[in-house]
Amino acid sequence: MELPEVEVLRRDLERDVAGRKIRAVEVKSSRNAMRAIRRHRTRKEFAARLVGHKITRVERRGKYLLLTLDGGDVLVAHFGMSGRFLRGTGRVAPVQHTHVVITFQQGGDLRFIDPRTFGELFVASPDELGKLKELQHVAIDPLDQVFTWPTFQYLLAERASKLKPLLLDQRFISGLGNIYSDEVLFAAGLRYDRMSDTLSSQEVRRLYRAIQEVLQEAIKARGTTLDDEAYVDLYGKPGAYQLELKVYGRAGQPCRRCRTPIETVRISQRTSYFCPQCQS
Numbered sequence: 051m052e053l054p055e056v057e058v059l060r061r062d063l064e065r066d067v068a069g070r071k072i073r074a075v076e077v078k079s080s081r082n083a084m085r086a087i088r089r090h091r092t093r094k095e096f097a098a099r100l101v102g103h104k105i106t107r108v109e110r111r112g113k114y115l116l117l118t119l120d121g122g123d124v125l126v127a128h129f130g131m132s133g134r135f136l137r138g139t140g141r142v143a144p145v146q147h148t149h150v151v152i153t154f155q156q157g158g159d160l161r162f163i164d165p166r167t168f169g170e171l172f173v174a175s176p177d178e179l180g181k182l183k184e185l186q187h188v189a190i191d192p193l194d195q196v197f198t199w200p201t202f203q204y205l206l207a208e209r210a211s212k213l214k215p216l217l218l219d220q221r222f223i224s225g226l227g228n229i230y231s232d233e234v235l236f237a238a239g240l241r242y243d244r245m246s247d248t249l250s251s252q253e254v255r256r257l258y259r260a261i262q263e264v265l266q267e268a269i270k271a272r273g274t275t276l277d278d279e280a281y282v283d284l285y286g287k288p289g290a291y292q293l294e295l296k297v298y299g300r301a302g303q304p305c306r307r308c309r310t311p312i313e314t315v316r317i318s319q320r321t322s323y324f325c326p327q328c329q330s
Contacts, residue, residue, distance in 0.1 A: 053225025054268035062284035083149035089172040112188035112224035133169025214242035297323040
């Protein structure tokens with residue numbers, strides 16, 4: 051799950067879950083469920099920090115979601131490769147790989163589902179949150195107002211790195227993964243192996259604009275759902291941005307701009323997609 055999908059979930063949760071009071075918390079009695087709440091010693095301890103509290107707001111920090119409670123604690127969610135939230139009701143049984151069910155006093159529940167168990171849920175106090183190294187190392191957010199073109203130009207010039215690995219580096223810029231980094235580089239007309247400190251001012255502007263436009267369009271389309279359907283929104287519905295992908299997942303197919311076949315290369319242990327004609 052990349053920034054657009056997490057942001058879609060944040061907006062849905064802010065609209066649907068903020069203001070609701072937690073009546074009960076069930077952590078399934080399985081090893082994978084305990085892995086999902088692994089920062090807590092017991093299921094009882096995890097539940098006790100949530101029950102009776104109201105969710106007051108939902109924020110995003112990189113690929114993390116922070117659900118603030120009225121007592122000051124924060125429920126932190128990270129989805130890893132396959133985790134997600136799903137709104138449910140008692141009338142519908144939880145699907146396989148549902149590890150945690152948070153039931154609301156006003157009715158309905160919030161389910162944490164994660165087949166591959168790389169994601170996690172944990173509750174942290176404000177002090178504990180401030181000491182979390184994962185959040186301390188979250189880089190600048192491309193949707194934040196402080197992400198300006200001059201700031202981005204400075205960050206690029208400071209790092210002499212190939213563009214694709216750099217865009218994937220969560221310590222450099224937050225939220226971009228394999229899908230959107232390929233789409234951004236295509237939109238900017240730049241190859242995956244261009245060195246960041248060799249870009250002209252015009253190329254930096256193109257890259258900066260491409261990051262914002264691709265991410266905003268993906269959010270508008272409610273994210274990207276590939277054939278594995280690993281991502282669906284809070285209500286179980288797929289996104290639609292996969293219909294707009296220009297290069298990702300289109301190896302051998304004609305470029306939508308110039309008709310040259312899309313090529314692939316392995317870089318940073320990932321398969322990257324690019325147009326050899328449109329990107330230089």
